Amino acid sequence: xxxxxxxxxxxxxxxxxxxxxxxxxxxxxxxxxxxxxxxxxxxxxxxxxxxxxxxxxxxxxxxxxxxxxxxxxxxxxxxxxxxxxxxxxxxxxxxxxxxxxxxxxxxxxxxxxxxxxxxxxxxxxxxxxxxxxxxxxxxxxxxxxxxxxxxxxxxxxxxxxxxxxxxxxxxxxxxxxxxxxxxxxxxxxxxxxxxxxxxxxxxxxxxxxxxxxxxxxxxxxxxxxx
Amino acid sequence: xxxxxxxxxxxxxxxxxxxxxxxxxxxxxxxxxxxxxxxxxxxxxxxxxxxxxxxxxxxxxxxxxxxxxxxxxxxxxxxxxxxxxxxxxxxxxxxxxxxxxxxxxxxxxxxxxxxxxxxxxxxxxxxxxxxxxxxxxxxxxxxxxxxxxxxxxxxxxxxxxxxxxxxxxxxxxxxxxxxxxxxxxxxxxxxxxxxxxxxxxxxxxxxxxxxxxxxxxxxxxxxxx
Numbered sequence: 199x200x201x202x203x204x205x206x207x208x209x210x211x212x213x214x215x216x217x218x219x220x221x222x223x224x225x226x227x228x229x230x231x232x233x234x235x236x237x238x239x240x241x242x243x244x245x246x247x248x249x250x251x252x253x254x255x256x257x258x259x260x261x262x263x264x265x266x267x268x269x270x271x272x273x274x275x276x277x278x279x280x281x282x283x284x285x286x287x288x289x290x291x292x293x294x295x296x297x298x299x300x301x302x303x304x305x306x307x308x309x310x311x312x313x314x315x316x317x318x319x320x321x322x323x324x325x326x327x328x329x330x331x332x333x334x335x336x337x338x339x340x341x342x343x344x345x346x347x348x349x350x351x352x353x354x355x356x357x358x359x360x361x362x363x364x365x366x367x368x369x370x371x372x373x374x375x376x377x378x379x380x381x382x383x384x385x386x387x388x389x390x391x392x393x394x395x396x397x398x399x400x401x402x403x404x405x406x407x408x409x410x411x412x413x414x415x416x417x418x419x420x421x422x423x424x
Numbered sequence: 425x426x427x428x429x430x431x432x433x434x435x436x437x438x439x440x441x442x443x444x445x446x447x448x449x450x451x452x453x454x455x456x457x458x459x460x461x462x463x464x465x466x467x468x469x470x471x472x473x474x475x476x477x478x479x480x481x482x483x484x485x486x487x488x489x490x491x492x493x494x495x496x497x498x499x500x501x502x503x504x505x506x507x508x509x510x511x512x513x514x515x516x517x518x519x520x521x522x523x524x525x526x527x528x529x530x531x532x533x534x535x536x537x538x539x540x541x542x543x544x545x546x547x548x549x550x551x552x553x554x555x556x557x558x559x560x561x562x563x564x565x566x567x568x569x570x571x572x573x574x575x576x577x578x579x580x581x582x583x584x585x586x587x588x589x590x591x592x593x594x595x596x597x598x599x600x601x602x603x604x605x606x607x608x609x610x611x612x613x614x615x616x617x618x619x620x621x622x623x624x625x626x627x628x629x630x631x632x633x634x635x636x637x638x639x640x641x642x643x644x645x646x647x648x649x
Binding site for chain 2: 366
């Protein structure tokens with residue numbers, strides 16, 4: 199059922215595929231994180247319109263399947279942009295994957311950021327402002343360190359599912375591990391060891407990464423940040 | 425825009441609706457199977473000492489593998505090794521069910537373990553039989569506590585079900601991509617599909633939220649999410 203030599207034979211291609219997975223993961227995590235902070239802060243804005251916009255954004259991206267978003271960003275978004283700017287605009291599959299996954303997960307993360315910021319008691323902010331800290335300094339020095347500690351476990355879960363979701367980028371022809379595995383299995387006509395190997399590989403990597411993440415963030419949480 | 429919408433979406437409504445119907449069928453079958461499998465695995469994990477390790481690795485394996493990998497694995501490997509599933513539809517349903525059953529088993533377990541012991545002891549003390557205690561005292565409370573999480577899991581199943589189009593199950597996504605590949609006019613069709621999926625999943629997760637808030641206020645019990 200499992201034949202390691204097959205994996206060894208194709209190690210270069212597979213490692214390149216893993217590289218694609220990791221780079222898409224890193225880039226879309228940054229995109230999602232940045233967007234999530236903006237949307238999460240917008241949730242707590244005093245303006246009703248901004249609040250509604252943030253809620254709409256979060257709900258839309260939380261409740262739309264990643265695959266649909268990915269396909270939409272890859273096929274539809276360039277066409278819409280082309281029509282708007284008036285010339286043919288395209289981006290490659292890698293960029294589309296990063297934007298699609300980044301948007302999808304920014305919805306989940308915005309919710310986490312919002313809950314985290316909400317969990318800091320208002321008295322903290324009031325105290326900081328009353329001793330004369332500026333609102334930016336209050337946010338950065340008082341609210342954020344406390345909020346981050348509460349957000350971390352949930353954030354780690356979301357990063358893990360983001361990594362799991364990077365497998366679907368193979369469907370818009372990004373040459374990641376799953377793409378390579380499909381190609382090799384077409385070439386070799388031996389799907390059984392290849393797909394079993396891929397499943398076991400992902401399972402091991404994700405369990406190890408999850409455990410490490412949890413260990414590290416646990417230490418952070420107990421020791422404090424900033 | 426409207427012209428294209430009429431040409432590609434309205435003209436193909438039949439195909440899109442049949443796709444939506446397949447999506448609904450696949451999701452419901454997978455979810456029911458997942459509930460059964462999840463309950464069985466949870467029972468094994470808590471009550472069958474020798475098979476406990478097996479249940480834990482089952483849960484961990486299916487929770488830690490991406491759904492696409494599992495889908496392809498079940499579709500290409502299982503027929504050769506185990507002799508089933510025979511059709512792509514069965515493979516899709518099975519893969520979705522296996523993934524969800526891992527999560528559901530954990531949900532059921534936390535529901536069971538979160539039950540205060542006093543409830544059971546009180547029921548036994550006033551002379552209810554074991555079965556009656558389980559059926560009348562424990563089960564209703566656990567069901568209420570896990571309901572929001574279970575409904576949310578259904579939303580996850582619908583989300584993941586978009587991927588079954590990859591193994592050629594003719595669901596909504598498959599029908600949509602077929603129209604796109606035929607005419608090379610993706611804007612209207614794909615946007616319609618995205619909004620349809622959003623509407624369905626939003627409805628399910630709103631129901632889950634409603635259950636969460638409603639049960640919390642009405643029965644005063646709730647599980648950590």
